[in-house]
Amino acid sequence: MPSRPTVLVVAPADEALRGYCLDQVAAAYDIVLITGSAPAWERRCIRDVEIADPADEQALLAAGRALAARHTLDGVVTWSEWDLVNVARLAEYLGLRTNTPQVMRDCRNKAVQRTLFARHRVPSAKAMTARTLLEAALAAETIGYPVVLKPAAYAASIGVSRVSRSEQLPGGFDFAQAGAAHSRESTAVLVEEYLDGPEISVECVTYRGTTSAVAVTRKTLGAAPLFEEIGHSVDANDTLLPQVGPVAASAVRALGLTDGIQHVEMRLTDAGPRLVEVNARIAGDLIGHLVQLATGIDLPRAAADIACGTAPDLTRTRRTAAGIRLLYPNVSGTLTARHLTDGFFAHTPWLRQVHWLREVGDAVALPPAGSMYSARVGFFTVTGTSTRQVEQRTRLVLDQLTLTTTPTPQRPMPGRSHLSEAGPRADRS
Structure with missing residues (x-):
């Protein structure tokens, strides 16, 4: 039998929300992997692996060079937002097909995206960058309230909030700046027109x-x-x-x-x-x-x-149609109960999966003190004939779910009063 082409996958992420990506690639390709820790669930899909931190460009290139010495690589791919630029450099280094690292860097910077959208007449939002609260205030007055503040180069809605009045600006700026501090590409804050x-x-x-x-x-x-x-x-x-x-x-x-x-x-x-x-x-x-x-x-x-x-x-x-609901607690604290009504799953073939990300006894923290990574308790997926039916079935599942947390006493967060009661609700549809 002819050998299958080999693709290098970088940073496969978690099994719960990204495992399907590796499984579906493995159905058609031999996979060699670069990942930051020893593979576990990934082993069912891969032929070879190098352990390296994808954020470390030199370590990533060395790992790619080692795999290329052992295999004929036909392509390299990642679905990790954080590693797009370094993976483009790796593909370029290995002589494989890629967007240029500069293009991927532009995609990682929302301020650059706004500039390019304006240049090419793509309908977007007015936006200005700010590195200080004063610059953010000037930008907000220029654009007009309400505005959206966000890290210029981050993802997963971390550090993003709407600011409706000038007195809310310090809290929104602090929130965005805290997210921006974790970015590899830019620590600036973007002040945008609210759409x-x-x-x-x-x-x-x-x-x-x-x-x-x-x-x-x-x-x-x-x-x-x-x-x-x-x-x-x-x-x-x-x-x-x-x-x-x-x-x-x-x-x-x-x-x-x-x-x-x-x-x-x-x-x-x-x-x-x-x-x-x-x-x-x-x-x-x-x-x-x-x-x-x-x-x-x-x-x-x-x-x-x-x-x-x-x-x-x-x-x-x-x-057909399909949907996912991501489950959040009503308040930050300790998860004390999480379950689906007994027997419900067995009688609903359109409920494709229910997956828990947290165990009873785990701490959960909603934004702004936490993020999606500390707040999500689980998720479920449903199928239907239309968006309307998916929404109806989602509500049916939510009615059969129990999700309870014991609140953790929290001290006030200076300058963030406009965010203090803004956590997403598990029962919102």
């Missing part, structure tokens, strides 16, 4: 400069003023796709992306779709899995195909 309207994303596949918008993801957000994403749904028959697909493709072109998968976030305002940001990788929160459940399109396989110079198969084989 009012439903938030969606467009999942795109780009091959040799041509972008195909394959699905629309409808989002459910937690309580204001934060932008915590607590749910997503994908409908293969979503009538929005012809309207927002060209806008997403224009944003991808503006950033100079020629290959790969893109998760393009936007808001549907009264003036039409306007860009929030482009993420140059498969979306998180199992959105790629939802796309496959709803349409049959395999985004991880497409990412590997493109990395190896092969045209991806974007044939739709399904016309």
